[in-house]
Amino acid sequence: MKFTRRDVIRTTAGVAAGALGSRFVGSSAFAQEGLTYKPEDGAKLRMLRWSPFVQGDEDQWLANTKRFTEATGVEVRVDKESWEDIRPKAAVAANVGSGPDLMLVWFDDPHQYPDKLHDVTELGEYLGTKYGGWHDGPKQYATREGKFLGLPLATIGNAIVYRESWVKEAGFSEFPKDTASFLELCKALQAKGHPAGFTHGHGVGDGNNYAHWLLWSHGGQMVDESGKVTINSPETLKAIEYAQELYKTFIPGTESWLDVNNNRAFLAGELSVIANGISVYNTAKTNKDNDPKLTEIAKDMRTTSLPIGPIGKSVELFQVTTAVIFDYTPYPNAAKAYLQFMFEEQQMAEWITSSAGYCCQTLKAFDNNPVWTADPNNAAYAKASATLRPNGYAGPLGYASAATMADYVLVDMFAKAVTGQATPQEAMEEAEKRANRYYRV
Amino acid sequence: MLPAAALLLVFLTYPLGLGIWLGFTDARIGRPGIFIGIENYQYLSDDAVFWLSVFNTLLYTISASILKFALGLWLALILNQNLPFKSFFRAIVLLPWVVPTVLSAIAFWWIYDSQFSILSWALMEMGLIDHRINFLGDPENARASVIAANVWRGIPFVAITLLAGLQTIPQSLYEAATLDGASRWQLFRFVTLPLLTPIIAITMTFSVLFTFTDFQLIYVLTRGGPVNATHLMATLSFQRGISGGQLGEGAAIAVAMIPFLLAAILFSYFGLQRRKWQQGGGD
Numbered sequence: 001m002k003f004t005r006r007d008v009i010r011t012t013a014g015v016a017a018g019a020l021g022s023r024f025v026g027s028s029a030f031a032q033e034g035l036t037y038k039p040e041d042g043a044k045l046r047m048l049r050w051s052p053f054v055q056g057d058e059d060q061w062l063a064n065t066k067r068f069t070e071a072t073g074v075e076v077r078v079d080k081e082s083w084e085d086i087r088p089k090a091a092v093a094a095n096v097g098s099g100p101d102l103m104l105v106w107f108d109d110p111h112q113y114p115d116k117l118h119d120v121t122e123l124g125e126y127l128g129t130k131y132g133g134w135h136d137g138p139k140q141y142a143t144r145e146g147k148f149l150g151l152p153l154a155t156i157g158n159a160i161v162y163r164e165s166w167v168k169e170a171g172f173s174e175f176p177k178d179t180a181s182f183l184e185l186c187k188a189l190q191a192k193g194h195p196a197g198f199t200h201g202h203g204v205g206d207g208n209n210y211a212h213w214l215l216w217s218h219g220g221q222m223v224d225e226s227g228k229v230t231i232n233s234p235e236t237l238k239a240i241e242y243a244q245e246l247y248k249t250f251i252p253g254t255e256s257w258l259d260v261n262n263n264r265a266f267l268a269g270e271l272s273v274i275a276n277g278i279s280v281y282n283t284a285k286t287n288k289d290n291d292p293k294l295t296e297i298a299k300d301m302r303t304t305s306l307p308i309g310p311i312g313k314s315v316e317l318f319q320v321t322t323a324v325i326f327d328y329t330p331y332p333n334a335a336k337a338y339l340q341f342m343f344e345e346q347q348m349a350e351w352i353t354s355s356a357g358y359c360c361q362t363l364k365a366f367d368n369n370p371v372w373t374a375d376p377n378n379a380a381y382a383k384a385s386a387t388l389r390p391n392g393y394a395g396p397l398g399y400a401s402a403a404t405m406a407d408y409v410l411v412d413m414f415a416k417a418v419t420g421q422a423t424p425q426e427a428m429e430e431a432e433k434r435a436n437r438y439y440r441v
Numbered sequence: 442m443l444p445a446a447a448l449l450l451v452f453l454t455y456p457l458g459l460g461i462w463l464g465f466t467d468a469r470i471g472r473p474g475i476f477i478g479i480e481n482y483q484y485l486s487d488d489a490v491f492w493l494s495v496f497n498t499l500l501y502t503i504s505a506s507i508l509k510f511a512l513g514l515w516l517a518l519i520l521n522q523n524l525p526f527k528s529f530f531r532a533i534v535l536l537p538w539v540v541p542t543v544l545s546a547i548a549f550w551w552i553y554d555s556q557f558s559i560l561s562w563a564l565m566e567m568g569l570i571d572h573r574i575n576f577l578g579d580p581e582n583a584r585a586s587v588i589a590a591n592v593w594r595g596i597p598f599v600a601i602t603l604l605a606g607l608q609t610i611p612q613s614l615y616e617a618a619t620l621d622g623a624s625r626w627q628l629f630r631f632v633t634l635p636l637l638t639p640i641i642a643i644t645m646t647f648s649v650l651f652t653f654t655d656f657q658l659i660y661v662l663t664r665g666g667p668v669n670a671t672h673l674m675a676t677l678s679f680q681r682g683i684s685g686g687q688l689g690e691g692a693a694i695a696v697a698m699i700p701f702l703l704a705a706i707l708f709s710y711f712g713l714q715r716r717k718w719q720q721g722g723g724d
């Protein structure tokens with residue numbers, strides 16, 4: 001059955017009318033169908049989320065939260081942390097059994113402490129059924145053995161961000177779609193004094209996104225379906241050799257880059273091509289300081305998906321964030337009611353719109369959100385949830401996949417080879433050894 | 442006595458004991474784990490990144506401590522003289538110590554930025570270099586850069602503590618030695634240094650401990666990169682234990698720091714503090 005946005009709105013409105021008599025009467029924003037959580041008496045919630053990269057995301061999240069409080073009387077305190085600090089905070093909360101009731105965590109986090117999370121299967125299935133189903137990738141991060149450990153909230157897409165005029169100046173009328181032509185473009189750009197730059201440092205998002213694209217686009221994988229480490233392979237070797245060639249076209253210093261370096265250098269006009277979330281484009285477009293140089297850069301910026309490698313299809317990691325409820329919360333019903341409210345049509349649609357392309361929907365019913373066509377540059381991020389490949393592909397998500405990523409095994413493998421600290425073969429063997437420690441061979 | 446013992450038990454013995462215990466388990470985030478003996482240590486003994494972090498930690502600690510001592514002592518000796526605006530200068534010297542580590546680390550992050558480094562810019566403007574220095578991208582440069590940042594931050598502690606020690610040395614000893622015809626070097630060698638040694642021992646013990654366990658500076662500047670060239674044992678312990686969820690292994694790395702720390706303390710205690718000449722005898 002095809003599920004359009006119009007259907008969602010119609011259904012939601014109908015349910016809202018039918019909700020008369022419930023405690024949420026009069027709140028069209030709290031329209032529900034067949035599932036109602038009654039918050040515990042005196043319930044108060046504390047939620048920890050990541051600091052916004054696009055201000056509209058946080059503003060709308062808080063506005064939706066306010067609506068929830070008005071509709072239910074449940075107060076929700078929303079705290080924020082730098083996104084890279086969420087993982088340690090969540091780990092500590094899970095381990096000591098105290099902290100925020102809800103959290104927006106990253107990547108494999110829910111699989112690291114599944115026993116400490118409140119089962120939200122009922123809610124996950126309800127939302128999936130109502131909104132056209134979950135996109136498979138984000139769902140994998142949020143589910144384990146058929147149970148929802150949390151609700152997949154959003155995928156933060158990663159795409160090529162480039163300067164159109166410089167690409168044309170380098171002799172390319174359009175941005176290359178395959179890795180071979182992409183390398184030629186980067187060489188030409190460097191020759192023109194406009195190098196590219198991709199993170200080879202310990203950048204949690206950018207470093208991992210780039211490394212996984214390099215590997216997967218060439219057919220390599222960290223492990224096979226059974227979790228056996230298969231990184232030492234001819235495909236990986238090809239990926240490393242490709243990375244070595246590409247690295248020669250980079251601006252110096254990318255080995256030390258963390259997550260913000262590429263944005264900053266790009267917006268300063270130092271770079272022609274980076275891979276990033278749409279936040280870098282939004283920063284230029286918003287241009288709070290009315291900097292004419294930034295206005296010029298924003299006009300010249302274009303986005304597109306990362307090039308397709310020898311395997312012939314687009315494969316990328318992206319960052320997935322999942323909303324989890326910790327089992328220690330004294331108010332599980334209030335927490336579920338809150339998440340339900342935030343995922344319902346009105347709130348979710350507005351939040352995706354306000355996030356300006358930064359947060360990609362995980363529920364298929366929101367695929368046609370107007371934000372994806374509001375600006376041509378948003379389009380590259382529209383299908384992030386539909387196309388992503390989970391960490392630790394092709395193996396299962398779990399402790400091993402999370403630890404392997406957290407220890408930068410893949411990022412280091414490429415960095416070591418491209419900087420000449422190891423031969424491609426040595427780099428692969430070391431990565432294999434390190435990964436085996438986590439996959440316990 | 443009882444409150445003090447309770448405090449020690451709760452805040453020192455228990456966390457230390459728990460850390461040691463966790464190092465012998467396969468504990469993960471959210472899972473207590475079971476006793477696995479020395480398996481974590483066996484894994485670590487065969488782990489190149491762990492040994493690299495040990496090397497980095499020793500290099501970082503030894504280099505930074507020596508530099509902090511030399512520069513701190515030099516600064517203390519200068520500040521101990523009758524300078525105009527003495528209090529002002531002492532306050533200025535304390536600044537790097539007062540600024541929160543994370544803030545100073547962010548400042549150094551900018552200073553070392555591969556594209557926007559003010560150092561590179563200044564050297565290029567002066568015509569001394571023709572391209573930007575890759576401070577944090579090259580392994581050797583990155584190690585030197587983080588050591589320099591740590592030295593900048595740690596000098597005030599050494600300088601001010603030694604200055605306090607210098608001020609306890611009676612002026613009459615200098616006067617007597619001067620009357621005996623002692624040179625400036627002899628004054629330093631035979632009056633200042635012996636009387637300052639107990640303070641040096643304490644100061645350097647703390648300085649070594651702070652440096653050995655440094656975390657924030659590395660975490661902000663490099664996250665242990667490039668290719669683990671600046672990973673210290675503390676940052677690796679955090680990365681494996683918390684970010685990676687391998688609590689047992691993270692704890693084992695932290696526990697592996699204890700012998701080094703104990704060695705530093707014992708060296709200070711037996712090697713410096715209890716020298717006979719400090720109690721009036723010869724060595």
